[in-house]
Amino acid sequence: MYETIGQQVEVLVAFMRDRVLPLSFRWNNKKYSINNVNLAYYDREGRKKCYHYSVTSDGSCFKLSFDTESNQWFLQEAFYAA
Amino acid sequence: MQLKRIILHLDMDSFFATVEQQANPFLRGKPIVVSGKEGSRSVIVASSREAKKWGIKTAMLPREAKKLCPTLIFVEPDGVKYEYLSRKFIEILKLYTDKVQVFSIDEAFLDLTGFVADFNGAREIALEIKRKYKNELGDWISCSVGIAGNKLLAKLASDLEKPDGLVIIDEKNKEQILDKIKLTDFCGIGRQLEKRLDALGINSVSKLKDYPLHNLINEFGNVAGHRLHDMSFGIDFDPVVSYLNEYEPKSVSRAYTLPRNTWEIEEILAVLMHLCEKAGRELRRKKLSAKTLIFYLRYADFSHGGARKTLPRYVNDSFEIYQIGECLLKKINLKKPVRLIGLWLTNLSPSSQQIPLWREERKKQKLIPFLDKINDIYGELTIKPAFLLKLKRLRKKVGGFKVKD
Numbered sequence: 274m275y276e277t278i279g280q281q282v283e284v285l286v287a288f289m290r291d292r293v294l295p296l297s298f299r300w301n302n303k304k305y306s307i308n309n310v311n312l313a314y315y316d317r318e319g320r321k322k323c324y325h326y327s328v329t330s331d332g333s334c335f336k337l338s339f340d341t342e343s344n345q346w347f348l349q350e351a352f353y354a355a
Numbered sequence: 356m357q358l359k360r361i362i363l364h365l366d367m368d369s370f371f372a373t374v375e376q377q378a379n380p381f382l383r384g385k386p387i388v389v390s391g392k393e394g395s396r397s398v399i400v401a402s403s404r405e406a407k408k409w410g411i412k413t414a415m416l417p418r419e420a421k422k423l424c425p426t427l428i429f430v431e432p433d434g435v436k437y438e439y440l441s442r443k444f445i446e447i448l449k450l451y452t453d454k455v456q457v458f459s460i461d462e463a464f465l466d467l468t469g470f471v472a473d474f475n476g477a478r479e480i481a482l483e484i485k486r487k488y489k490n491e492l493g494d495w496i497s498c499s500v501g502i503a504g505n506k507l508l509a510k511l512a513s514d515l516e517k518p519d520g521l522v523i524i525d526e527k528n529k530e531q532i533l534d535k536i537k538l539t540d541f542c543g544i545g546r547q548l549e550k551r552l553d554a555l556g557i558n559s560v561s562k563l564k565d566y567p568l569h570n571l572i573n574e575f576g577n578v579a580g581h582r583l584h585d586m587s588f589g590i591d592f593d594p595v596v597s598y599l600n601e602y603e604p605k606s607v608s609r610a611y612t613l614p615r616n617t618w619e620i621e622e623i624l625a626v627l628m629h630l631c632e633k634a635g636r637e638l639r640r641k642k643l644s645a646k647t648l649i650f651y652l653r654y655a656d657f658s659h660g661g662a663r664k665t666l667p668r669y670v671n672d673s674f675e676i677y678q679i680g681e682c683l684l685k686k687i688n689l690k691k692p693v694r695l696i697g698l699w700l701t702n703l704s705p706s707s708q709q710i711p712l713w714r715e716e717r718k719k720q721k722l723i724p725f726l727d728k729i730n731d732i733y734g735e736l737t738i739k740p741a742f743l744l745k746l747k748r749l750r751k752k753v754g755g756f757k758v759k760d
Contacts, residue, residue: 274428312378312493314439319734325435327378334379354381 276351284337284346295326295337300348305330325349361477362595363465364501364509365484367444368518370461371401371437375430377493387428390417396612396694400432404518440492445598447487451480456595464506466595474523477502481521507591510542529589533560541586551575552583563587603703604641609634610697616655618692623652623684628677628742630698635673636735638700639727644669644707645700650680652687653695660687661697669704672723674740676700 284298292313297306311334312327324339334352339345367373371389376382386406391397399420402411409424421427441460448455454466471477481500488496497519501512508529512522515532524532538544538552538560555574557563564587572580585591609630617623627650638645646669651661662683670676680698711717729738736743 275430309380311380312374312436314436316435316439319730319737320732321734329380334381336378352379352381 274352276353278348278351280348282337282346282348284339293324293339295328298335298337298346298348305333305335358468359473360504361467361471361474362503362506362509363467363477363481364458364503364506364513365444365448365463365465365481365498366500366510366513366517367461367496367498369401369404369407370441371432372403372406372430373496374436374440374493375433376403377495378436380495382428382430383495385428386411386424386426387430388417388420389430389432390420391429391431393417393421393429396614440496443492444488444498447484447491449598451484453599454595454597457598457601464509464595466597474502474525478521478523485519485521505589505591506593506595507542507586508589511536511540514540524589533587533589536560538563543582543586560587603643603705605703606699606701607634607637607641607643607645607703608697608699610651610695612653612695613693616692616694618689620685620689623693623696624681625742626696627680627684627698628740630696631677631680632673632736632739632743634698634700635671635676636727636730638671638703639706639723642706643703644671644705645676645703646670647700647702648676648679649697649699649701650683651697651699652684652693653697654691655694656691657694658691662687665702669707671706672719677740 278300280300282298282300285296287294287296294310295307297304299305307328307330309329310326311329313324315322315324317323321340321342323341326337326339328335328337332354334354335348336350338347338349340347372387375387375389382403384405385403386409387403388399388406388411389401390399395417397417399411399413399415399417401413402420406420406424406427409427411420411423411427417429437460444461445455445457445463448463448465452465452467452470454468456464456466458464467477467480471480481502485498485500488498499513499517499520499522501509501514501522501524503509503512503524508524511532512524513520515522538558539546539549544552551574552558552563555566555570557566563583566584566587568580568584571583574580575583611626611630613622613626647663647665648670649661649663651659653659664679664683666679670679676698711720726738730736
């Protein structure tokens with residue numbers, strides 16, 4: 274049910290007081306509005322820090338990652354509810 | 356005057372599976388397991404509350420689990436998520452006291468003796484922690500809390516009402532609870548010990564209580580005999596060891612299950628090299644060295660083999676550990692295909708700064724910290740032995756999750 278994507282995407286985010294909130298992203302020429310951020314976490318690969326967001330958009334769930342070294346967003350996974 | 360001890364045990368409910376359900380709301384309320392892919396050779400790492408109702412347990416094979424629950428959903432483990440949330444889980448506890456003992460990736464003890472007046476005060480703190488978890492970790496995530504006068508009973512209490520439970524064991528209800536639990540409900544009594552106790556006619560807490568102490572000592576030795584006797588009365592003097600004064604680790608280990616069984620010694624050695632690199636890095640990070648090296652193999656039929664060696668000196672150089680393993684494993688005449696390769700380094704001691712006698716060794720000793728530094732900055736295995744380049748199938752992350760750095 275999980276599909277690995279691993280593609281660079283454009284993400285619109287809001288910088289809140291103490292957190293970054295992804296609002297929408299564009300993938301395959303389609304805009305996905307984010308209804309909810311279910312989980313936000315980060316990890317390190319050496320010095321590089323990467324933030325991960327598990328988000329819901331309508332009937333699907335996605336995992337977005339922000340690479341702080343390259344300043345790029347990636348769509349890592351997609352999950353389509355049956 | 357000795358203060359009455361107030362101990363909390365906190366246990367995240369079905370941790371890995373719940374974290375996956377937190378990340379993906381479409382998995383909530385459904386039977387899910389964290390495991391390799393359906394039909395893979397890995398075992399069930401964790402199951403959701405819903406899956407547990409179907410009788411699915413940790414370490415079960417995926418095909419056995421699927422037989423029990425045809426609608427079961429398999430989710431691959433994501434250690435990064437679990438490690439992050441585990442760190443948050445502990446960080447929240449540290450807001451209350453420095454007497455926090457990390458018991459595993461999803462369990463901790465808290466000693467609130469002197470911080471709160473009584474069990475009711477502890478109950479208020481427990482409820483506040485639960486609220487904080489909901490707010491900061493996620494609304495689907497819950498923990499069960501046990502409160503008692505010692506670690507044994509606090510852990511027992513946290514298991515009594517799951518999920519999201521809060522149970523206090525005090526002098527009023529202790530006897531009643533001890534009378535109705537099974538021996539294996541105690542932390543420290545596993546299947547093997549249960550069998551040995553059963554052979555002595557001890558199959559309940561009350562029978563353990565009645566069994567003469569000197570007979571227990573004869574059977575299990577002085578320490579375990581006393582421990583079992585105390586358990587039956589709910590007595591435990593074990594302190595909560597603060598994370599600030601944690602014991603040194605007794606061993607460092609790594610293991611890897613191959614994607615398919617193999618007879619090829621080259622493949623086994625390449626995996627071993629990887630494991631040595633990981634374990635060696637961990638030893639050096641903790642400024643430790645090992646004297647006893649155990650290299651083990653699990654065969655296709657789940658029987659075991661391998662070799663161990665205790666050295667006259669302490670080592671923490673990954674390549675040196677590998678060379679010893681290579682020498683030992685090459686002597687083994689494989690009669691069955693290998694399923695898992697493991698490495699266990701024990702007999703640990705703080706690393707000494709002794710300067711090696713030989714020039715080559717001195718050069719190597721100087722080089723290793725630089726190699727470690729490169730991997731610290733750019734990520735694990737950025738710089739690695741050329742031998743590992745041949746190994747394409749091995750996952751980058753091997754051998755369990757870290758509880759903390």
